[in-house]
Amino acid sequence: MAATPGLTPAQTVESEMDRDTLRTGDMFEYHVTLANRAAYDAVIYPDSASFGPDFIIRDTQTVPDNAGERRTYTLHFFGVDVDYVPEIPVRLVDGTDTLDATIPAQPFVYESRVDDAETALRPLKPIFPFFRNWLPWIIAAVILALAAAWVLYLYRERIFGQRKKPEPKPRQPKAEPFRSPLWRLRIELKRIEETHKEPVKNPVPYFTELGDAFRTYIEEVHGFPALESTTSELLTYLKSRGFDGEVIRFLRLILETADLVKFARFEPNESDCSDVMKYGSALVDRISLTDKERLEELRRKHEEEQQAKLQEEKKDDLG
Structure with missing residues (x-):
């Protein structure tokens, strides 16, 4: 078939087909020929x-x-009933300039696959009976059955009568166990030792937590506001109350070293960090002896309070 020239004068773009006649479903080749391709940086062909x-x-x-x-x-x-390939664009890129070339429509002869004799009306054939499809009815019946079962489950008590619910068992109040301040002090020292393993990299929180652990113990057991007091005030209080000399000595070593680290920018070495934990262990062993009676008194007081609390809760439950 003869080539069809493009509409742009600066170049030649032609198209052709490999056949003149097409029927629905045919495959064919469509050629686009561009002359002087080297004159352009890029060519954007149709999609x-x-x-x-x-x-x-x-x-x-x-x-x-x-x-x-x-x-x-x-x-x-x-x-x-289509008898031409539509006109198609070809875009030519030259640097920053873009030139559009349009290839005209390419005509061909359309040939129908149906003969004219086939298109004539034919007499109607008798209608044959078909089997009825029962599947939708089966699905609908299953859905209705499931819905009925769900409603029956939700309203089973109204339908079959309310069942007597078992009476709840009376709540048995429990007493809170006594947790000795000395036991809590040992747990806290163990936590500090595991958190700040040797060599201690952050001495400030290490010494601060260690000193606060003993201040908390003194505040809980002896009622002195140790956490809000200075080291000097705390030691003076202990001396005035006739505390054991070994307790005061170990506590002084721990608290004064902690004050140096926190407030005087003292940088302890590995030996200092290890020694202060040893002082803490020795102090715990000492106060377990000196505060034995005081801890036992706290235990008895706690048990008496718990017994009184249980009696009040039983009265509330009964009445």
Whole structure:
């Protein structure tokens, strides 16, 4: 078939088909030839949208052709009563400039696959009976049965009568166990030792937590506000109350070292960090002896309070 020239004067863009007649479902080759391809930086060829809904691109192939370039499309034709390939655009890029070339529509002869004799009206054939499809009815019946079962489950007590619910068992109040401040002090020292393993990298929180652990113990057991008091005030209080000399000595070593680290920017070495924990262990062993009676008194007081609390809760439950 003769080539169709493009509309742009600065270049030659031609198209051709490999056949003149098409029927619905045929595949054919559509060629686009571009002359002087080297004059352009890029060429943007048409895609499926350019050919319209009646033509589907099955394959493309681009090869040099003399001084130009030839792009071959393998198209699948699905049109009915269509007798031309629509005009398609080709975009030519030269640096920052873009030139649009339009290839005119390519005509062909459309040949129907149905003979004229086949299109004549034929007499109606008798209607044959078909089996009824019972599947939708079966599905609907299953859905209704499930819905009925769900409603029956929700309202079973109203339908079959309310069942007598078992009476709740009376709550048995429990007494809180006594947790000795000395036991809590041992747990806290163990936590500090495991958290700040040797060598201690952060001495400030290490010494602060250690000193606060003993201040908390004194505050809970002896009622002195040790956490809000200075080291000097705390030691003076202990001396005035006749505390054991070893307790005061170990406590002084721990608290004064902690004050140096927190307030005087004292940088302890590994030996200092290890020694202060040893002082803490020795202090715990000492106060376990000196505060034995005081701890036992706290235990008895706690048990008496718990017994009184249980009696009040029993009265509330009964009445």
